[in-house]
Amino acid sequence: MTGQAPDQPLLAVGDLTTVFPRGPASPAPPVRAVDGVSLRLAPGETLGLVGESGSGKSILAQSLVGLVPPPGRITSGRVVFEGRDLCSMDESALCKIRGARIGFVCQEPMMALNPVLTIGDQIAEVLTVHGLASGAGARQRAVALLDMVRLPQAALRARDYAHQLSGGMRQRVLIAAALACQPPLIIADEPTTALDVTIQAGILDLLREMRERFGLALLLITHDLGVVADLADRVAVMYAGRLVEEGPSCAVLASPAHPYTRALLASLPGATPGSRLTAIPGAVPDLAALPRGCAFGPRCPDHDAACDQGAPEPMVVATGHTARCVRAQERR
Amino acid sequence: MALVDVRDLVKTFRRRPAPWSRATTVRAVDGVSFSIEARETFGLVGESGSGKTTTGRCLLRLIEPTSGSCRFRGDDVFALPASRLRALRRQMQMVFQDPYASLNPRMRAGAIVAEGLVIHDIGTTDQRRARVDDLFELVGLDPAMRDRYPHEFSGGQRQRIGLARALALGPSFLVADEPVSALDVSIQAQIINLFMDLRERLGLTLLFVAHDLRLVRHICARVAVMYRGRIVEMGPTEAIFRDAAHPYTRALLSAAPDPRLGIHRPLVAFDPSATDLEAPLRDVAPGHLAAIV
Numbered sequence: 001m002t003g004q005a006p007d008q009p010l011l012a013v014g015d016l017t018t019v020f021p022r023g024p025a026s027p028a029p030p031v032r033a034v035d036g037v038s039l040r041l042a043p044g045e046t047l048g049l050v051g052e053s054g055s056g057k058s059i060l061a062q063s064l065v066g067l068v069p070p071p072g073r074i075t076s077g078r079v080v081f082e083g084r085d086l087c088s089m090d091e092s093a094l095c096k097i098r099g100a101r102i103g104f105v106c107q108e109p110m111m112a113l114n115p116v117l118t119i120g121d122q123i124a125e126v127l128t129v130h131g132l133a134s135g136a137g138a139r140q141r142a143v144a145l146l147d148m149v150r151l152p153q154a155a156l157r158a159r160d161y162a163h164q165l166s167g168g169m170r171q172r173v174l175i176a177a178a179l180a181c182q183p184p185l186i187i188a189d190e191p192t193t194a195l196d197v198t199i200q201a202g203i204l205d206l207l208r209e210m211r212e213r214f215g216l217a218l219l220l221i222t223h224d225l226g227v228v229a230d231l232a233d234r235v236a237v238m239y240a241g242r243l244v245e246e247g248p249s250c251a252v253l254a255s256p257a258h259p260y261t262r263a264l265l266a267s268l269p270g271a272t273p274g275s276r277l278t279a280i281p282g283a284v285p286d287l288a289a290l291p292r293g294c295a296f297g298p299r300c301p302d303h304d305a306a307c308d309q310g311a312p313e314p315m316v317v318a319t320g321h322t323a324r325c326v327r328a329q330e331r332r
Numbered sequence: 333m334a335l336v337d338v339r340d341l342v343k344t345f346r347r348r349p350a351p352w353s354r355a356t357t358v359r360a361v362d363g364v365s366f367s368i369e370a371r372e373t374f375g376l377v378g379e380s381g382s383g384k385t386t387t388g389r390c391l392l393r394l395i396e397p398t399s400g401s402c403r404f405r406g407d408d409v410f411a412l413p414a415s416r417l418r419a420l421r422r423q424m425q426m427v428f429q430d431p432y433a434s435l436n437p438r439m440r441a442g443a444i445v446a447e448g449l450v451i452h453d454i455g456t457t458d459q460r461r462a463r464v465d466d467l468f469e470l471v472g473l474d475p476a477m478r479d480r481y482p483h484e485f486s487g488g489q490r491q492r493i494g495l496a497r498a499l500a501l502g503p504s505f506l507v508a509d510e511p512v513s514a515l516d517v518s519i520q521a522q523i524i525n526l527f528m529d530l531r532e533r534l535g536l537t538l539l540f541v542a543h544d545l546r547l548v549r550h551i552c553a554r555v556a557v558m559y560r561g562r563i564v565e566m567g568p569t570e571a572i573f574r575d576a577a578h579p580y581t582r583a584l585l586s587a588a589p590d591p592r593l594g595i596h597r598p599l600v601a602f603d604p605s606a607t608d609l610e611a612p613l614r615d616v617a618p619g620h621l622a623a624i625v
Contacts, residue, residue: 052516196379197543201587201599223517226589253591265591267521269550273569276528277550279521283486299518 009080010184010217011041011064016077018056018063022288031287033059033072035241043184046211046218048232048249050225054284056241057221061189064219065102066094081185100130103178107190109170113162119173120146120158126180145176149206168199175206182214189221204230225265229253234320237261240285240295242311247321257315257323260296294325302327333406334367335537336391336505341365341400343386360386362561364400370504373531373538375552375569377545377584382558385429388507388541392424393417404505422452425498429510431490435482441493442468442478448500467496472526488519495526499534509541524551545588549573554619557581560604563613567620577622579607 018034033056041047051057062068064079066086079086082101086094098104106112114122123142127133133141139158146154149172162170171191178186188207192200208231211218220232228235228249235252237245237260245258256262266278282299291297293308300307306326314322315329322328343361348354361383368374378384390397393409402409404424412420425448428434435444442464449460465475471492482490491511498506508527512520528551531538542548548555549569556566557580565578576582583602613621 052518054516197545197587198379198583198602201589204589205599224589225591229591230589264518267518268546268591269521269524270546270590273550274528276525277521279525280518281522283488283519284516 008043009040010043010045010082011039011219012078012080013037013039013064014078014080016060016063016074016079018059018068018072018074020072028288032241033287034063036077037238037241037243038077039236039243039246041185041217041219043217044211044215045234046220046232048228048235049219049221049238050223050228050235051221051238052223052284054240054287055238056287057238058189060238061187061219061221064187065098065104066091067098096130099126099178099183100181101183101185103181103183103186105171105174105178105186105188105191107193109167109174110162112174113170115162118159118161119165123158123173123177123180126177130181132181141180142176145180146173149173149176149179149210151176166199167195168202171195171199171203172206175203175210179210179214184215185217185219187219187221190223191220192227193222193224200227207231225253225268237264240290241287242295242324243314244296244325245321245323246314247318251318251321257317257321257328258296258325259300259302261323263299263301334403335370335372335405336539337367337401337403338387338391339365339401339403341387341390341402342398343383343390343395344398359561361390361397364558364561364563366556366563366566368505368537368539370537371531371535372554373540373552375548375555376539376541376558377543377548377555378558379543379584381560383561384541384558385509387558388426388509388539391539392421392426392507394426418452422448422501423503424505424507425501425503427491427494427498427506427508427511430514431487431494432482432514434494435490437482440479440481441473441485444482444493445478445496445500448497452501454501463500464496467500470499470530471496472522486519487515488522491515491523492526495523495530499530504535505537505539507539507541510543511540512547513542513544520547527551545573545585546590557584560609562609562623564609565620565622566613567617567622571617571620575617575620577616577620578624579603581622 016034016037017032019030019032021030022028037060049057063074074087120139120142123145124138127138127141143155143158146158151157151169151172192203210216232249235249236243239260245252245261256265263280267280269277280299285295293310294312297303297307312324312326314324316322317328341361341364345358345360346355347358364387376384389395391402397410445464445467446460449455464478468475468478473492512523530536540552552569555569555572556563559580565572565581576585580602582600586600608625611623611625613623616622
C-alpha cells in the first residue's frame with residue numbers, strides 16, 4: 001500500500017549527518033557514520049532500509065529518535081516528524097514522542113526487555129508513562145495487546161518474564177509494546193535477523209497485518225533483500241553511510257540502477273545451481289578511510305576516473321527512483 | 333562404498349535448568365542416519381536447535397556421541413581409540429561458523445594455519461613455512477599477511493584463514509558449519525565460490541551445515557532436512573525443492589523470502605501436533621526419503 005499523496009510526509013529527513021569523533025588525541029576528522037541522508041516516508045508507507053553491517057543503517061535509525069550512542073552526535077540536518085523537527089527538541093519533548101508517536105522494535109528483544117519485570121507489566125508501563133491508562137486498566141490493555149500480536153494464552157503469558165519466552169515470542173512482545181500507544185510510525189531495526197525463517201515469516205506476517213489494521217508507516221531496517229521484497233513499498237539502499245539508491249521496491253529489485261545494488265542482487269545464489277556466483281570483490285570499506293568520490297568505486301566493475309571526482313549526487317533514473325552513480329542515467 | 337556412513341547417531345545432553353530442579357535429558361540428535369559419497373556435497377539444513385550442528389560435530393568427535401556409528405572409509409570413528417582418532421583427524425576437518433570466535437586472537441595467521449602441521453609433526457620448520465605460503469595462496473590470501481593477527485583481517489579474510497587451517501593436513505572430508513552466515517552479504521559469494529573451487533581442485537567431500545536454503549540448493553547435490561533432532565526428509569536437492577514430501581520441509585521452503593520473486597508467497601503453516609514426528613523415513617521416490625506415514 002502506498003498511502004496518500006506524498007505532499008504531506010509523516011517523516012522527512014533532510015541531509016542528516018551523524019559523526020563519531022576519533023578520540024581526543026587524533027588529528028583525523030571524525031567518522032561520518034551517517035553522511036547527508038535524506039528520505040521521506042508517507043503515512044501508511046513501508047520503507048525498507050537495506051545495508052550491510054557498518055553501512056550506518058542502525059545509527060541512522062537511532063539518529064531519527066535522538067538516541068545516538070555517545071560520543072556520536074548529529075552535526076547537521078533535520079528530522080521532521082509530523083511537522084516538527086526532532087533534532088531541535090530537548091530530551092523531555094523527545095520522550096513524549098518516543099513510544100507514543102514512534103514505536104521502536106529492535107533486533108535483539110532480550111536486550112530491549114527488562115529481565116526483572118513481567119512482560120505484561122512492561123507493556124502496562126508504556127501505557128502508564130504516556131498517560132493512556134493506569135493500574136488494572138493498563139494491565140488489561142497489556143493483555144489485549146499481547147493477544148492481538150497472537151501470543152498464545154496472553155493472559156497467562158503476561159505474567160512471564162522475558163527469559164521464559166522464545167525468541168519469536170519476545171519479538172511479538174516488543175511489537176505489542178511498540179503498538180501500545182498506536183503510533184503512526186514504527187521503526188523496526190532488523191526485527192527478524194536473529195530468528196529462524198519460519199518464525200521470521202510469522203513476524204513479517206504480523207507486521208503486515210498490524211500495518212493494514214492501524215495504517216502504520218514502517219521503517220524496516222534489514223540486510224535481507226528478501227525481507228524487503230516481502231514487505232516494503234519502497235527501498236533505500238545504504239552503503240558506507242550514504243543512501244546510494246532509493247525507489248519503489250519492485251523497480252529497485254527488478255532493475256537496480258546503482259552498481260552496488262546490482263552486484264548485491266547478482267551475488268545471491270539461486271539462478272543456476274552449481275554455477276560460480278558473481279562475487280563482489282574486496283571488502284566493505286572502513287568508514288575511517290573512505291576513497292575520494294564514490295565509496296563503492298574500488299569494488300565497482302564500471303569504475304573509472306569520473307567516479308573519483310567527488311561523491312556522486314543522486315540522479316533520477318525514473319519517477320521516484322534515484323541512484324548516486326555518475327552513470328546511473330546512461331544505463332537506462 | 334560411501335566415504336562417510338552415519339547410522340543411528342544419538343546425542344543426548346543432560347540439563348538442569350536451575351540448581352534446585354531435576355536434571356532432564358534432551359535428545360539433541362535422535363537416531364540420524366545418512367551417508368555421503370566421495371566428492372559429494374551433502375547439505376544438512378534445519379532451524380536453530382534442530383541438531384544439525386551437533387550432528388556435524390559428532391562426526392568428527394569434537395563432541396562425544398551417545399550412541400550410533402560413523403564409518404569413515406570403513407573405520408568406525410566413534411569406536412576408535414584416541415591415538416587412531418588423531419591419525420584419522422588428518423582426513424576430516426572442520427570449518428566453523430564464526431570466523432571472529434574460531435581464530436585465536438593471540439596467534440599470528442601463519443601460526444594458526446601451521447598449528448595442525450606442528451601437532452601432527454609434519455615437515456621441518458622451513459617446509460611448514462612453504463606449506464603455509466601455499467595454503468594462503470590456495471585460499472586467496474597474500475602470504476605476506478602471515479604475520480598479522482586475526483583482528484587485522486576482515487570477516488571474509490578470516491574465514492579464508494579458517495579454511496586454510498582446515499586444509500593444512502590435506503583432508504578429504506570437510507564439515508563446514510554455516511561457513512558464511514556470519515559474513516557480510518557482499519562477501520558471502522566470494523567464500524562460496526572458494527568452497528566450490530577447492531572442492532573441485534582438491535576432490536573434497538563436504539558436509540555443508542546451513543539454514544540458508546538458497547545457498548544449500550546452490551551447492552549441495554543431496555540434502556537432509558532436520559527437525560527436532562531427526563531427519564524428516566532426505567534426497568537429491570532438486571527433488572526436495574521441487575517436490576517436498578514432508579509438511580515441515582514445505583513450511584521451511586515457503587518461509588524463505590526471495591528478492592527475485594518480489595511478491596509475498598503464501599506461507600505454508602506447519603503444525604507439529606498434527607504430524608507424526610515419530611514416523612520412520614520411507615522412500616517416496618528413488619533416493620528421496622521422507623518421514624511421513
